[in-house]
Amino acid sequence: MAADAPALVVETSHLTKIYQDRQIALNDLSVAVEPGAVMGLLGPNGAGKTTFLRLVLGLHSPTAGWCNVFGRRMHPNAADLRRRIGYIPTNPQFPRGMTPIEYLDYIGRLFGMTREARKPKLAKLIRAVDLLPQSGQPISNFTPGMTARLAVASSLINDPDLLIWDEPTHGLDVEARRGMLELIKTLAAEKSMILSSHNLSDIDEVCNHAAVLNKGHLIFHGSLQELKGRIRKNHYELDLEGDQKNITKSVQQVKAMKEVISAAMRHRRLELKLTDDVGNTGVLAMIMQTLFDNKVTLVSVRSVGAQTETAYLDLVEKEEQRGFARLFQAMPEAA
Amino acid sequence: MDAATTPTAPTTTPRFNPLLPYFAVFRTDLRQTFHSWLFRLWVMVVIVAAVGYGLYKFGIHREVGLVQSASEQTGVLLGTVGVITLAFVSLVAVHAISGERGTVADSILSRGISRRQYFAAKWHARTGVLLATFAVLSAGVLTAYHYLLEPDLTFRGCAAGIAVAVAVLAAVVAWGVTVGAMSNGTVIGVTLFWLVLFGGLFLLSFLPSPFPSGAGLLAALRTTLRGHFDLVRISQVVGVFTLVAAVGGGVGLMGYSKKDV
Numbered sequence: 001m002a003a004d005a006p007a008l009v010v011e012t013s014h015l016t017k018i019y020q021d022r023q024i025a026l027n028d029l030s031v032a033v034e035p036g037a038v039m040g041l042l043g044p045n046g047a048g049k050t051t052f053l054r055l056v057l058g059l060h061s062p063t064a065g066w067c068n069v070f071g072r073r074m075h076p077n078a079a080d081l082r083r084r085i086g087y088i089p090t091n092p093q094f095p096r097g098m099t100p101i102e103y104l105d106y107i108g109r110l111f112g113m114t115r116e117a118r119k120p121k122l123a124k125l126i127r128a129v130d131l132l133p134q135s136g137q138p139i140s141n142f143t144p145g146m147t148a149r150l151a152v153a154s155s156l157i158n159d160p161d162l163l164i165w166d167e168p169t170h171g172l173d174v175e176a177r178r179g180m181l182e183l184i185k186t187l188a189a190e191k192s193m194i195l196s197s198h199n200l201s202d203i204d205e206v207c208n209h210a211a212v213l214n215k216g217h218l219i220f221h222g223s224l225q226e227l228k229g230r231i232r233k234n235h236y237e238l239d240l241e242g243d244q245k246n247i248t249k250s251v252q253q254v255k256a257m258k259e260v261i262s263a264a265m266r267h268r269r270l271e272l273k274l275t276d277d278v279g280n281t282g283v284l285a286m287i288m289q290t291l292f293d294n295k296v297t298l299v300s301v302r303s304v305g306a307q308t309e310t311a312y313l314d315l316v317e318k319e320e321q322r323g324f325a326r327l328f329q330a331m332p333e334a335a
Numbered sequence: 336m337d338a339a340t341t342p343t344a345p346t347t348t349p350r351f352n353p354l355l356p357y358f359a360v361f362r363t364d365l366r367q368t369f370h371s372w373l374f375r376l377w378v379m380v381v382i383v384a385a386v387g388y389g390l391y392k393f394g395i396h397r398e399v400g401l402v403q404s405a406s407e408q409t410g411v412l413l414g415t416v417g418v419i420t421l422a423f424v425s426l427v428a429v430h431a432i433s434g435e436r437g438t439v440a441d442s443i444l445s446r447g448i449s450r451r452q453y454f455a456a457k458w459h460a461r462t463g464v465l466l467a468t469f470a471v472l473s474a475g476v477l478t479a480y481h482y483l484l485e486p487d488l489t490f491r492g493c494a495a496g497i498a499v500a501v502a503v504l505a506a507v508v509a510w511g512v513t514v515g516a517m518s519n520g521t522v523i524g525v526t527l528f529w530l531v532l533f534g535g536l537f538l539l540s541f542l543p544s545p546f547p548s549g550a551g552l553l554a555a556l557r558t559t560l561r562g563h564f565d566l567v568r569i570s571q572v573v574g575v576f577t578l579v580a581a582v583g584g585g586v587g588l589m590g591y592s593k594k595d596v
Contacts, residue, residue: 019595026586057445060595076450077592083351083447093439095363097370109359110446112351 007071009033009162009192010056013256014065017051017216027067027216033209038188040203040224041196042312043213049196050090052213053166055086055192085112086155088165090196092147100126100150101135104157111158120155125153126183145176152183163193167201181206200312212315219319227311234274239299241268241290250294251305259283271304276279356448361458368427377423378468384416385476393483404487405480410557411475413500415547424465424504425528428511431457432591433521433578439533450592458584465508466501473497477560489562495560495569502576507532509580513587517594537586 010033017026026048033039041049054060055067060076067074069081094103104125107120126135130151134142139150148168155163168184169177184206187193197203201321203210203224210227212220220227240247251270255263260283261273274283291298368374388408396403397583428528432454434538435443444453474497511528540548 054401054441054595059441059444061593076594078358079447079449079452082445085445087441087445089445092442093437094437094442095367105444106359106363107442110356110443110448112353112355112447114352114355117351154442156558280531 008068009035009037009070010194011068011071012052012055012065015052015055015062015067016046016064017055018063024216026055029216030065031211031217031218031221033192035192035196037209038184038193038195038207039209039211040207041194041213042200042203044316045198046215048186048212049213050166051216053087053164053194053196056086056164058082080293083158084161086158086160086163088151088155088168090170092151092154094147094150096138096140096168098139099281100131100135100139100153102148103139104154107154108157113158121157121159122153125157129153136205144171145173148172148176148180152180156187160327161191163187163191166196167198168195169197169199177202200307212312214316214319217319220315227315234276234280235304236272236274237302237304238266238270238272238291240270240289240296241299242294242296245295246296250290250296253290253294254287256287257283259286305317338375351447356446357452357456360443360448360453361460364431364457365458365464368431368461371427371430373423373427373430374468376437376465377420377427378472380419380423381416381472384419385412385472385479388412389480389483390475396484403484405477405484406487406557408484409477409480409488409560410553413556414553417553420469420504421507421532422529424469425507425511425532427465428461428508428527429515429518429524429528430521431461431512431515432526433515433518436520436596442529444596450565450594451588454516454588454591455584456510457516458509458587461512462505462508462580464593468505469504471499473500488560492562492564494562495566496556498573499559499569499576501555502573502580506576506583507578509583509587513583513590515589516587 007276010031012032013030015026015029018024029048029052039051043049051060055062056069056074058078061076061307069078071083072078072081074081074120095106098106101122104122105118108122111118113121126132129152131146131153134146139147142150148171152168155165165184169180172180181202184193186197188206188208190220193207194205195207207224209222210220210224211218212227240250247265247268251265254260254270254272259278260274261275262271263273264271272287274280288298389412392403392408395401432440444450474493477488477493477497514528515521515524518527536549539546540550542548544551555564559569
């Protein structure tokens, strides 16, 4: 029964944000985040990722459309809804002169947690994020890694149902980044999460859903598997070795094949794009034969694109190429 | 794992006190204001000016033998220190919310606090600190001048004078916090606020007698400090400025609760 289904964690409908009638930051965004989902928010700079997160948190009010969190409308005074959210902004900053203990105590009080609830919790969190030796030092002296760990602790102090982390691995070194990703994986087992990141490999590793934004418009929303399913198939890279004349000759012959869409040579690496109409094994066999006939050695062959990064880039590229066609596809949805 | 089939286990919301967020911001802002260099600079300027001027007049009074009445000299001192106080107090008030704009405000407002609570806590904290500090400084100056110079001050007069000044400052603080909350930065906010405040005082000085002016208010203050005042009139003035402060705070509460941060 629909009534028994758990409420969506986040649901937006035609969410639009226009700043001072000058900048369209978000355009007609309708998404739903189910309980337990770990949604990766992808998009180039200025795509509207942070604006979306701020609307979900009620820090901004929508120009049009609406945003529900845990089945209720989010607005700037919806403190009870924010009590169930843990948020980390990009490059988190903290009030000056505070120590981690003072800061977490402050955040606990902002959530309305009683002394009995917040004191043991903050002690546990400081230990968990390995800030025990620095717990009495001013936050202003912290390194980016320590700041990130404190931000994680502050987002977990209220035991939230939904975590919204805006670029949590930004500015972290390799070790800290690895630790952060492992933490996300652990938390993902029991909480819903929305992660914004520029780093597609991070999204690939920890998320099970993705939303791709481009210039304020949602161009994809679904599971990560669906996103990967949209990649261009039959895209290969071949590293070649041999006489340059022979390589050039074989590339000319490969280009002439009707099953080959494009064949570009770049520093002895042949980039091949094949049609989807025929089986790739047959075409690849023909290409290998051509290379063999021209005495060209194949060093390596690689299938390009079975990655989130390629799928994402393809989506953005296709969106850019659609031009005015976007309008016509958008019309029935809006209706 | 399919996300749709693994709903989040319902977590028990920890017991919370709805007033705690207000008091958290209130307490933190009290501490921030006391520690801010702007606030300390204002206090230092007032103390240095009051002590320097007082000692100078004390020297004239005792050594040269020229009688210096405490009420007269307090009025003269306030003419200078009052302008400085207005400038500093408005700056500290405007900075209350605009100074936290950005990720610091994000990290507070994204928690379990409503905009109204946040604004009210900031407004009340700044009002409390600035007014209490001004009242203590004024009481100290009046007491010192009373004993150092010709003692013509009365307790009732001083209390009435401080009450009026505090009411005026309460209005300045309330509107300062509101302007800071509604503007997009401290510089823009304080520029606007100073233009209105000092521009208004300047314009008032050109108006005829029934309208209040800076010089007129200082003259009235001197007689008030001596104990010559109409209690009803003083109550009305205090009431009007308290109302202006309340309206300022109300406008800020409503405006800020809808504003993007």
